[in-house]
Amino acid sequence: MDLQEKDSAEDIKRLQRCVNDLISLLALPAIWSGNEPTQVVHMLLEALLRMLCLDFAYARLKDPVTMAPLEILRVADSCKLKTLSQDVRGMLSNWLKDEEDSSPPPMRNRFEEEDISIFPVPLGIHGEIGIIVVGSEREAFPSQTESLLLSVAANQVSIGLREAGLLSEQKRIATELDRRVAERTAELAATNQELRKEVVERKLAEERLRHEEQELKRSEVHKAAILDSSPDCVIAIDHEGRITEFNPSAEQTFGHRRSDVLGRHLADVIIPPSLREKHRKGFARYLATGDSKVLGRQLEMAALCDDGREIPVELTITRIPQDGPPAFTGHLRDITERKRSEDALRVAHAQIVRSEERWRSVFENSAVGVALTDLNGRFIATNPVYQKMLGYTEQELQSLTFLGITHEQDRDYNGMLIAELLAGERRQFQIEKQYRRKDGTSVWVRNNVSIVPGTERVPRFLMELSEDITQRKLSEEALAKARSELTNVARITSLGVLTASIAHEINQPLSGIITNASTCLRMLSADPPNVDGARETVRRTIRDGNRASDVITRLRTLYSKKEPSPESMDLNEATRELTALWLGELQRTGVMLRYELADDLPAVVGDRIQLQQVILNLLRNAADAMSTVDDRPREVLIRTERYEGNQVRLSVKDSGVGLTPQAAEKIFEAFYTTKTDGMGIGLSISRSIIEAHQGRLWATPNDGPGSTFSFAIPCILDESAEAETGINRADPAKDAA
Amino acid sequence: MEVPHGMLHCFVMESPKGRSGSERPLLSVVDDDESVRESLPDLLREFGFAARAFSSAEEFLSSGCVDETSCLILDIAMPGMTGPELHQELKRRGQEIPIIFITGQRDETIRARMLKQGAAGFLLKPFSDAALLAAIKTSLQAT
Numbered sequence: 001m002d003l004q005e006k007d008s009a010e011d012i013k014r015l016q017r018c019v020n021d022l023i024s025l026l027a028l029p030a031i032w033s034g035n036e037p038t039q040v041v042h043m044l045l046e047a048l049l050r051m052l053c054l055d056f057a058y059a060r061l062k063d064p065v066t067m068a069p070l071e072i073l074r075v076a077d078s079c080k081l082k083t084l085s086q087d088v089r090g091m092l093s094n095w096l097k098d099e100e101d102s103s104p105p106p107m108r109n110r111f112e113e114e115d116i117s118i119f120p121v122p123l124g125i126h127g128e129i130g131i132i133v134v135g136s137e138r139e140a141f142p143s144q145t146e147s148l149l150l151s152v153a154a155n156q157v158s159i160g161l162r163e164a165g166l167l168s169e170q171k172r173i174a175t176e177l178d179r180r181v182a183e184r185t186a187e188l189a190a191t192n193q194e195l196r197k198e199v200v201e202r203k204l205a206e207e208r209l210r211h212e213e214q215e216l217k218r219s220e221v222h223k224a225a226i227l228d229s230s231p232d233c234v235i236a237i238d239h240e241g242r243i244t245e246f247n248p249s250a251e252q253t254f255g256h257r258r259s260d261v262l263g264r265h266l267a268d269v270i271i272p273p274s275l276r277e278k279h280r281k282g283f284a285r286y287l288a289t290g291d292s293k294v295l296g297r298q299l300e301m302a303a304l305c306d307d308g309r310e311i312p313v314e315l316t317i318t319r320i321p322q323d324g325p326p327a328f329t330g331h332l333r334d335i336t337e338r339k340r341s342e343d344a345l346r347v348a349h350a351q352i353v354r355s356e357e358r359w360r361s362v363f364e365n366s367a368v369g370v371a372l373t374d375l376n377g378r379f380i381a382t383n384p385v386y387q388k389m390l391g392y393t394e395q396e397l398q399s400l401t402f403l404g405i406t407h408e409q410d411r412d413y414n415g416m417l418i419a420e421l422l423a424g425e426r427r428q429f430q431i432e433k434q435y436r437r438k439d440g441t442s443v444w445v446r447n448n449v450s451i452v453p454g455t456e457r458v459p460r461f462l463m464e465l466s467e468d469i470t471q472r473k474l475s476e477e478a479l480a481k482a483r484s485e486l487t488n489v490a491r492i493t494s495l496g497v498l499t500a501s502i503a504h505e506i507n508q509p510l511s512g513i514i515t516n517a518s519t520c521l522r523m524l525s526a527d528p529p530n531v532d533g534a535r536e537t538v539r540r541t542i543r544d545g546n547r548a549s550d551v552i553t554r555l556r557t558l559y560s561k562k563e564p565s566p567e568s569m570d571l572n573e574a575t576r577e578l579t580a581l582w583l584g585e586l587q588r589t590g591v592m593l594r595y596e597l598a599d600d601l602p603a604v605v606g607d608r609i610q611l612q613q614v615i616l617n618l619l620r621n622a623a624d625a626m627s628t629v630d631d632r633p634r635e636v637l638i639r640t641e642r643y644e645g646n647q648v649r650l651s652v653k654d655s656g657v658g659l660t661p662q663a664a665e666k667i668f669e670a671f672y673t674t675k676t677d678g679m680g681i682g683l684s685i686s687r688s689i690i691e692a693h694q695g696r697l698w699a700t701p702n703d704g705p706g707s708t709f710s711f712a713i714p715c716i717l718d719e720s721a722e723a724e725t726g727i728n729r730a731d732p733a734k735d736a737a
Numbered sequence: 738m739e740v741p742h743g744m745l746h747c748f749v750m751e752s753p754k755g756r757s758g759s760e761r762p763l764l765s766v767v768d769d770d771e772s773v774r775e776s777l778p779d780l781l782r783e784f785g786f787a788a789r790a791f792s793s794a795e796e797f798l799s800s801g802c803v804d805e806t807s808c809l810i811l812d813i814a815m816p817g818m819t820g821p822e823l824h825q826e827l828k829r830r831g832q833e834i835p836i837i838f839i840t841g842q843r844d845e846t847i848r849a850r851m852l853k854q855g856a857a858g859f860l861l862k863p864f865s866d867a868a869l870l871a872a873i874k875t876s877l878q879a880t
Contacts (some may be wrong), residue, residue: 509769510860512772515780518866522783537779544772587814588842 015632018145028160037063037164038070044157045132052146054134055116058092060497061123061130063162070130089176092118100562108139117141119156124321129158145542180507180572233313233332237266241283241324253334257304266330272304285327295319295328303332307506312339325476332508369466372452375422377401380461389445389468391438402464407434407442421462432469480692499726505581506549512544551581568716571640571648572597578612579638582619586636590624602715604648606693611713614686614697618652618709625656625706632705643712651710668713688712766790767797767812767823768839769815773862777810784870794818798826806834808857808876813840813847819862821851828855835876839864 020613035043045057056075063070067400073089106119116135119142123129132154136142142150155727162387229245233254236245246258259267267276286292294317303313313332320327363370369386373379379397387394390405406414410433417429428450434442446467520537523530527536566595577591586593604611619636626634635655643649681699690697695713702708764786766777768780771792778788789806791797795818797809799844809827824836837858848859857876860868 076791080841505841506769507862509772511839511841511864512776514863514865515773515776519776519783521782522780522866533779539774540772547772587816590819592816 014145018149021149022152025049025149025156028153028156035164036168037061037161038072038261040157040160040164041070041072042074044153044160045072047151048132048134048150049074049076051149052134052136052142054136056135058089058133058135059123059130060092060204063165085647097624105141115139119147119150121150122159123158132326133155188557231333232386233334234329235266235270235332236320236327238331239287240329241266241280243269244327246328250332251293253305253332253703254303255312268304270305270332272302272310275301311336315524363715369464369468371402371464372462373402373462373467375462377403377418377462386466388441389437389443389466390435396438402435405435407436417449418462420595421449427451443468444470504547509544509548513541513548516541516544566605566607568603569611570601570603571604571611573614574608575638575650576617576641579617579619582616586619586623589623589627589634591636593619593625594635594637596637598639598641600642601640601648602642602717603714604693604713606713607689610689611693614689615650615652615713617683617686621709622652622654622656625654625658627656629656629705642715646714646717647712648715649712651707651708653702653708655702655704655706658705659701761785761787763787763789763802763805764810764873765797766804766810767792767794767815767820768794768810768812770812771793773812779809780866780869782872784866786873786875794820794823794826797823803827803832809834809836809874811836811838812858813827813838813851814842819853824851824854824856835879837867837869837872837876860863 006548024047028044031043033578041059041061043709045059048054054076056073057077058071058073060069060071071089073092098261108115108117117139118133118135118139121132123131132150136141136148171666179448196713206283227245230247230249233250233311234245234247235243235250238244242263244260244263246256248258250256251258252306256269267279271279292314296318297316301313301315301729302308302310303315312335314335315332316329317330319329320329345589361557363381363383366383366385369389370383371379371386372381380400382394382397387397388396392400403411403415403418410431416432417426417431418427421429428448430446432446434444437443446469449466450463452463516537520534520541523534523537564576575595575597579595583593615638617732619638622636623634626636632655637651637653639651639653641649641651687697693713695711695715697709699709745863753796764779764781765849766774766788768774768777768790769792772833774790774792781788790798791800793815797803811820818826820838820840827834827836835857836855837860838856839860840847841862843861851859857879858872860872
């Protein structure tokens with residue numbers, strides 16, 4: 001009985017537990033509500049493991065929401081197979097594969113020394129949702145109660161899963177809906193924003209446009225008012241030169257109607273025909289290069305009116321600052337009236353100024369120094385040029401006389417001329433003289449002095465026109481110096497030619513010296529010594545030594561550079577001296593030199609070296625002129641003679657190729673030469689030298705072959721005057737005495 | 738001891754040393770320079786030769802000494818007939834006298850030309866007595 005009671009009590013407990021479990025299972029969907037299917041399955045498997053004391057619980061199903069396969073295995077903590085959960089999973093997969101559509105029968109399988117009862121529970125009416133597999137060590141598993149609990153659980157989970165699916169779907173749809181709504185809302189908001197912005201901008205644009213229109217209108221009105229009321233003619237043109245504006249003043253001035261000229265070329269309307277080409281070129285240049293001579297400047301030019309009149313206008317052209325092709329405005333003003341009054345003023349002024357100012361102006365502005373003095377030579381008035389020339393102020397000059405500042409050597413002669421002027425022997429005179437300036441330096445002047453007759457109120461006075469010729473004098477000196485330098489160049493040139501001749505001249509006496517000395521030695525060495533012979537050879541040695549010395553002296557004289565030094569000289573002697581040096585060279589070229597030197601030749605005054613230079617030049621020319629002559633003797637005749645009473649003439653006559661009359665004049669020009677190797681300066685210099693000696697040099701063709709070159713210079717007739725005479729004072733008048 | 742100019746015949750000077758008997762070779766000097774004409778014959782006589790001097794080629798040609806001259810000492814540049822022209826004239830006449838040219842002009846082209854044309858010697862003035870004697874000996878041996 002006790003046992004029975006005890007069993008009954010056990011049954012009641014078991015039943016109570018079973019009911020509890022059922023209630024738990026039935027409560028599961030409420031717990032699951034809102035959970036994901038995975039969590040639902042997890043919870044179920046957990047509950048079964050605990051409730052039925054299982055070793056493992058496994059579920060395989062499709063996610064009712066995503067339809068993705070879902071596989072979950074739960075193994076009890078106490079289970080010995082725990083470490084082999086992978087094997088359980090693999091075994092179950094294989095087992096279930098064969099029973100794809102229907103649930104396999106319950107089985108008892110062996111896992112690693114352990115036998116396990118496996119029981120499948122399908123989910124859904126035909127297992128369409130999935131399957132749950134549970135396993136336990138117990139051999140009698142599952143009991144009746146346990147089967148019942150498993151079926152209820154499977155049913156519950158099916159419902160839960162379906163609900164979860166539905167819920168999830170609802171959720172998804174709701175989310176989607178929310179998303180779409182949000183998206184659309186955003187779109188709408190953006191569009192709305194856009195629209196609002198557009199509206200604002202349009203408003204602004206309209207406002208701006210309205211403002212600009214107003215401005216434009218105001219400016220147009222303003223401009224039109226300016227244009228219409230401007231006293232200046234305003235003409236605008238476009239880049240092609242077509243008139244785009246022509247204001248009322250322009251209409252009035254030029255006589256054109258605005259409507260007639262708009263669109264016409266400016267050049268055809270107001271530019272005179274004579275200036276049109278220039279205008280077109282200038283315009284074209286500006287368009288091409290941006291370079292303009294007229295832009296922005298005030299110009300005066302002639303403009304053409306409708307009736308053909310040309311009027312003077314003042315014109316300013318400006319480029320209109322705007323984009324696109326350039327356009328221009330021209331402001332013109334008729335200046336006819338102004339011009340007329342200017343001219344009138346000028347004429348009037350000129351008339352006033354003319355009479356008195358004219359003379360004052362001549363006096364003040366003269367390029368020549370002008371001085372007015374009283375009859376004693378005291379300065380009354382001087383002009384600026386005169387003051388500047390002498391370095392004195394007008395006041396300082398008024399306390400001086402012009403003779404007082406004249407150089408001493410010019411004073412007597414100047415005084416004499418003044419006396420003649422005052423005596424009425426001459427109206428005026430000219431003099432070249434030197435003044436002493438205030439600073440002590442000298443100035444060369446050429447003065448033209450005249451006596452101005454007095455009037456009732458003004459006494460007679462002297463007028464001196466004075467020109468500063470210092471520069472000219474200096475250049476004359478420089479010229480003379482240059483000429484003498486040139487002469488020296490010619491000397492040196494001749495030197496080269498003469499070198500051979502010099503060698504010959506020196507070697508002759510040297511040869512004599514050596515031969516005589518050698519002979520002397522031999523004579524003295526003889527046994528017995530020939531003393532008389534030796535004495536004679538020594539005498540000859542000394543003579544030849546002197547001869548060599550003479551040659552050297554002559555050369556030194558001829559080629560030393562010296563300032564011209566006039567001296568009284570014998571032209572014959574100078575000629576002989578020169579030809580002695582030159583002879584060898586003449587002979588070498590096969591030239592015979594003949595002399596006809598006058599015995600009674602008067603002395604001349606001159607520079608010996610320069611005159612010898614001339615003779616040398618003439619001889620060289622003569623020799624050169626005969627260098628190609630083979631059919632006749634090469635002969636040079638050098639002759640001296642009295643000429644035209646008071647002169648001496650030296651002539652060099654050759655038998656060379658001769659001269660044409662044209663060449664006879666030209667050969668004296670510098671650098672003219674008929675020779676291929678000449679410099680053409682010899683004869684030019686020669687003529688300069690002879691002219692400096694107050695003489696002349698000329699050439700004449702011979703009656704026979706060749707030509708004759710001659711020079712004639714004044715000679716000294718009065719022996720006593722010889723010492724006093726200088727080259728510059730050689731006065732032909734003296735010969736008449 | 739000079740022979741006056743214009744003398745048409747030629748005679749041989751006695752040696753101052755009185756080397757009698759054998760005739761000494763005659764050397765003729767033609768030069769327009771007087772100092773050469775004065776000094777050179779004395780030296781030649783000291784050498785032991787007979788010597789004559791002439792102031793121009795023309796004078797020598799007309800002197801009658803041409804045939805007897807063993808050696809001619811001849812200046813190149815002279816008025817009238819020049820030394821080289823006398824040389825040509827002698828050749829033309831068939832006179833083969835050895836010629837020693839003497840000149841004051843240092844001109845190598847003339848020297849070369851003269852030697853080429855058969856000159857026996859060419860001496861530039863001033864020359865030494867030794868050079869002269871050597872040239873004379875050479876020219877006399879050639880004949």
